[in-house]
Amino acid sequence: MKIESYKNLVIGSGEAGKYLAWTLAKRGQKTAVVERSMIGGSCPNVACLPSKNVIHSAKAIALVNPTTGLGVVSGSFKVDMSGVLHRKRKMIEALTETHLATFKSTGAELVLGEASFTEPKTVQVALNAGGTRHLRGDRVFLCVGTRASIPDVPGLALAEPMTHVEALDLERLPEHLVILGGGYVGLEFAQAMRRFGSRVTILQRGDRLLEREDPDVSDALKELMKSEGIDIMFRSELMSVTGRSGTKVKLKVRSETSEKIVEATDILIAAGRSPNTDRLNLSQANIELDSRGFVQVNEKLQTSASDVWAMGDCAGSPQFTHVGYDDYRVVLSNLTGGSRTTKGRLIPYCLFTDPELAHVGMTESQAMKKNIPYRIVRLSMAAVPRMQTLSETRGFMKALIGTEDQILGFTVFGAEASEMMAVMQMAMLASLPYTFIIETIFTHPTAAEGLIFLFTKGTWLNPQFSNMLPEIENTDLSTLQEIGS
Template sequence: MAQTEEFDTLILGSGQGGKLLAWHLARSGQRVAVVERQWVGGACPAVACLPSKNVLWGARVAHLTHHAATFGTMTSAVKTDMRKVRGRKQEMIDREIAFHLNAYKTSGAELIMGTGSFVAPKTIDVQLNDGGKRVVSGKQVAINVGSHAAIPNIPGLDTVRAITHIEALELDHLPEHLVVLGGGYVGIEMAQAFRRFGSRVTIIEPGKQLMGREDADAAEEMQRILTAEGIQLVLGALPIKVSGEWGKSVAVTVTTEAGEQTIEGSDLLVAVGRIPNTADLGLEKTGVERDARGFISVNARLETSTPGIWAIGECAGSPQFTHVSVDDFRIVRDNMAGGNRRTDERLVPYVMFTDPPLAHIGLSETEALRQSIPVRVAKLPMSNVLRTEATDETDGFMKALVAADDDQILGFTMIGSEAGEVMAVIQTAMLAGLPYTRLREAAISHLTIAEGLGPLLGNVPPRSAS
């Protein structure tokens, strides 16, 4: 039996929060080990955030090239070489791997590549990827194992060889007709990318609107944008059967209010949600509790039910964004040192990287109505932002929610060019507690997209007389 190796801190999973914690603690003088099953640096630089945005940017270049004549640039026939798209993405991943390996080396944290499972509360048995095993333990432990794509229980799906976003980013050919199960962020991003590369694309969404957690006006605008690009949308459609073989011919039978319908395509992409990677960790030997969906139960300090064991990122039920995992790192780092940072004190923004992108922070109209929070709402079409007249990026709108009884900004949604960058301005104002009138009167540079915040906030209705 392998002898147990002792560390000050042991981290299971090398995702964004876990690796930052490892590097910080190791540079602070601790002996730290990180156990990673597959991807150096976690999913974000390997198969998720960075690779997907790399491919999406390639799709945007393809789209602009196809429409170059609109801007006065004449081109000959345009086609996409998916092998080069994949090659460019892989070159970036290789650079990321080199960066991460160097960061482990210079920090002093040890990266152990293998599959880990708990054999005691703070002890992990690691089956090494290159053979053999190690047993490691820590005085304190952080779990940062992330999540994976959910595969729904639809008859026939297991025989079709459907792909997730991971396999989609590895394609070296262009699907003739890509059918996408799921009208959420991943499904929509991938659908638009492959449509712009040249595939026919159909999105099947069981809900009555795309992007189920967004306000109806945002979903309707995104639906209009996607439809204008030639993407077929089948909403309110529950898949009940799948048949065929991926890459050749697949058929998805759905039920709708109008009855059954069959959508045929060449390839099938599943993007219906995420499941935490907590099933085979041996958590029953740690006393760490999970909720009904399998996420590790934590308090606002990211402490689990077992003292000295923390959880970070998606496996802890944190919002599924890399920037949230980074903030989880800061919370755990400070709390390990005796601080008292909390997850319930943060303001979480997010961006869907379509073209144009969708960005949101704070309260939505739907949430305000559900929580009976009185608000004032202002909207501005992107066509009213002068910058878009120069760039032909007039799709979308800005929307701000302001408190009814004071001038604090409570929420912001935008579909439009540079939406994520503009949202950061609103986020800064919200964090600083600035009244919306300060932004409304600000002299924002001309000719920028953010300049639209002035006229947007000029549309905020006055406070009602009490």
């Protein structure tokens, strides 16, 4: 048996794995990446980018709806799901070609197949094209990601429900789609599929959507879903399923007081993620997992095995592509004598519904739980001129301000929310007080300009620390310069 040796062996070509491989290979280190199926990982193939591509197609439908009052006049139109799919696939094909070109230009070897450890730092790869190879790395990096979890419900697996992967490949429009889970994936798909024309029902076990967010955020999202015509069944437990997703299914659902049968054509599972560590035979490599199957790592992302690191979702990192990229930077820093760690990272995130929900830092619920002194300032998005120009006045923004005027956290639910959040994130990273935002000259009319309005026109509240309310000059912003507008 021939064992091929490499300086770096990367298992999985997701965000962290591919960037680490490309960087080390460019530095002249012999590097191999083993990828089971999706070149570049889930983000460019079946997750972040394809889903936002489809969401944008759904928004196009909403924009030509005469109820928006945008003055767009059109004849009759229909949704062409094959066209939506073609646009998405065209983007993925271009991204795949870009990834392949980068592997070639950097010199990192891409091995298509499934890896399984046979001993420490050594894997057997069942090649997709047939045959096997045995690879050993002086250093090994795991970046195998996660997959949608299938709840253990009688009949559910037999019904062959969709996950986000299959939902992004639909060439037909589901007549009635039932979504299991009111989290990020569930809400994004619910709105998009409803706009395409499907009837949509969300089954949520808890009593709120996005239960980790503050109650006012959950309430705002509930109202958004309802305004789109989406049914939500809270405090509902799926008991059993009969039939086949894609044709006809019956779901037995138990609520607090009764049981009922929900009839639908399709099921989409969006109820959590499971790590792709179960087929790696990690025990042969002395790599320990936690009780949920994620790789145990320290703040430098080192595993229990010498010279083995884990990055991204499979390491239990927050499940965002941008966190995977930072995991790459953490590992690279430590490989090259740096001291970067995962400790104390300021991680932003965004829900790409329309409008968006974006957040960075501490939530109000977290501050109250930790008994951290704070003030809240809140403003309706209708007070932001940019929102008026877009006729998208739904939503609000709020900031948590500490005792020294520092920004503890920021949440915004509204159009272009992710861009506003990025401004606040930079201010937080620079430890700038909120008063710095007030004195900043933002372009008019932009979403970022609304941050000035937040701190000067917003409502300040603090039931715990009312003596901390600031004295802010009530600046008249109606005289903002019109240059460039």
